[in-house]
Amino acid sequence: MNSTPTPDVAAWSEGRSRLYEAAIEAFATRGFHATTTRDIAAAAGMSPAALYAHHRTKEELLYVIAMRGHETSLALVRQAIASHDDPVEALRELAHSFAEFHATSHTTARVLNYELAALAPAHRADVDELRHHIDHETRALVQRGVREGAFATPNATMAATAIISLGVDVARWFSEGHHWTAQQVADFYADAALRIVGAVR
């Protein structure tokens, strides 16, 4: 479905990892449009020619970053859903790991959530497909909890949206040195998610 095959993260060279880190930092700090490939190459300690060997455009770089990040998010959601048959425990795990990821990876997550408008339409469609799965699978979990009598909410879809949205926005306000740890935020947010769906103990 992707117009470019998703790269195998494990196989990435150190130089390539440096390149992605430099691009994430630059996009998060100055925004996609104000960043040049030359800035990114310099920050990664590479020549512009070396960068072009990997990526023809900075949009392609943003695309790879966006796909990786959303694949990680989707994997966390799926792992959480598979972790417990009980929808209460599965949702607790989902909200916890989703919030924790957005706290610990807040710089990457800002790029994933605020720079998507810069993607080419075909690339945006690939990312939106992953986002659709994240939303859809979270919603399906909440709906199952309602059907099984474990949750009580007037709108399972909005409840799922609110839980994902809470997690995403952690990346905006959280940073290292915050007086709360990522773990404390994740613990509170796991409980908040259960409250939002009206989990019945």
Added chain:
Amino acid sequence: MNSTPTPDVAAWSEGRSRLYEAAIEAFATRGFHATTTRDIAAAAGMSPAALYAHHRTKEELLYVIAMRGHETSLALVRQAIASHDDPVEALRELAHSFAEFHATSHTTARVLNYELAALAPAHRADVDELRHHIDHETRALVQRGVREGAFATPNATMAATAIISLGVDVARWFSEGHHWTAQQVADFYADAALRIVGAVR
């Protein structure tokens, strides 16, 4: 405390309003750093010289936008708190109007929340002071609800953070033409806020 007096919105000329609208649109679409004062002047149908008569820099323009937006948010929070003695009804009103503002003014709100890093330190401090009041007064309301036995939450500060965060993030995912109206989102979010604080009926 502000280094520039806050402008009187009612006294703004039509040209000035067009200027702010053009700047908000440009900052939201391409980011602050990739926008030039020339772009903004052109979008507002002004000459660059006319723009410079009002603002010497685009940073000053961002500052005025950020102050106006945060003053509006703070006013909504204060009105809600003053609207009811009962903390349940006051928090319902607060979460409702805060979410509704971030849905209906989503383009402005994106600039308010994602472009602040571009402000000069003194201007950032002015905006942060308004943000501090928004957080502090919301937290004080939740704490009062806990003291009065109306709310039950293990952490009033995190609960207040989550309620404000939920409202802010509406600006990221909401847009006109969404299958939910701003009113529907606000209604659900008002209820979600009461659930997060464990409102006891």
